[in-house]
Amino acid sequence: xxxxxxxxxxxxxxxxxxxxxxxxxxxxxxxxxxxxxxxxxxxxxxxxxxxxxxxxxxxxxxxxxxxxxxxxxxxxxxxxxxxxxxxxxxxxxxxxxxxxxxxxxxxxxxxxxxxxxxxxxxxxxxxxxxxxxxxxxxxxxxxxxxxxxxxxxxxxxxxxxxxxxxxxxxxxxxxxxxxxxxx
Numbered sequence: 001x002x003x004x005x006x007x008x009x010x011x012x013x014x015x016x017x018x019x020x021x022x023x024x025x026x027x028x029x030x031x032x033x034x035x036x037x038x039x040x041x042x043x044x045x046x047x048x049x050x051x052x053x054x055x056x057x058x059x060x061x062x063x064x065x066x067x068x069x070x071x072x073x074x075x076x077x078x079x080x081x082x083x084x085x086x087x088x089x090x091x092x093x094x095x096x097x098x099x100x101x102x103x104x105x106x107x108x109x110x111x112x113x114x115x116x117x118x119x120x121x122x123x124x125x126x127x128x129x130x131x132x133x134x135x136x137x138x139x140x141x142x143x144x145x146x147x148x149x150x151x152x153x154x155x156x157x158x159x160x161x162x163x164x165x166x167x168x169x170x171x172x173x174x175x176x177x178x179x180x181x182x183x
Contacts, residue, residue, distance in 0.1 A: 094133055097160045101137030104151035110176050113153045117145050117170040126166050133160070148175070 066086065069075045074092035078085045088096065107113070115134060119127040139147040157172045 093160075093163065094129065097156060098133060098136045100156045101133075101139075101149070101151065101153050104149075104153045104156060106150055107152050107174075111152075112148045112150060112175050112178075113139075113157065114142075114173040114175045115139065115147045115157055115170065116173070117166070119166060119169040123166070123169075126164060130164070130166070130170065142178075 066075065066077065066084075069092070070077045072091075073089055074095055076087050076089055115130075117127070117130060119130065134147045135141075137149070137153065138151060139149045139153075142148050154172055154174060161167050161170045161172060
C-alpha cells in the first residue's frame with residue numbers, strides 16, 4: 001500500500017462516524033462470544049464459529065478505537081440501553097474537516113477557494129479555530145483575514161462555516177483573478 005493511500009484507522013473511523021451522524025452501536029453479545037475463546041471453537045462449531053469469533057475480535061478492536069477517540073475528546077459516547085450513541089465533538093468535527101480539506105481535489109489551473117472573514121473580538125475562540133483549521137487544511141494566508149487554497153474546498157468550508165454558525169462574518173468564494181497571485 002502506498003503512503004498516499006494510507007489512512008490511520010482513527011481518522012477513517014472519525015470520517016465514518018461523521019457520515020453516520022448520531023448512531024447506535026450494539027456490543028451486547030460481543031462479550032459472551034469472546035469469553036469462549038478460540039481453543040474449543042472447532043469442537044463447538046468448526047471454522048464458521050472461528051470466523052464469527054474473529055469478527056467479534058475485530059469489533060473489540062473497534063471498541064478500543066472508539067474508546068480512544070472518546071478519551072481524546074473527538075467523539076462523545078452515551079449509553080442508551082444496551083447500545084451506545086456516538087456523536088462528534090467540536091474537536092472531532094474540526095478533525096474531519098481538516099482531513100476533507102487535505103484530501104480535496106485540486107482546482108483547474110488558475111482557480112482558488114478563498115475564505116475571507118471578520119469575526120468579532122468577543123468570538124476570538126471561533127476566529128482562532130478557523131485560522132488553525134485553514135492552516136492545517138492547506139490554505140495559505142494572502143492577507144490577515146484572507147486565506148486561499150488551490151484545492152476545491154468550497155463545499156467543505158461552507159458546511160463548516162454553517163455548522164460553526166459564523167456565516168455572518170465569513171465568506172467563501174471561488175476566485176480566478178488576483179492582483180497579486182497567491183503562492
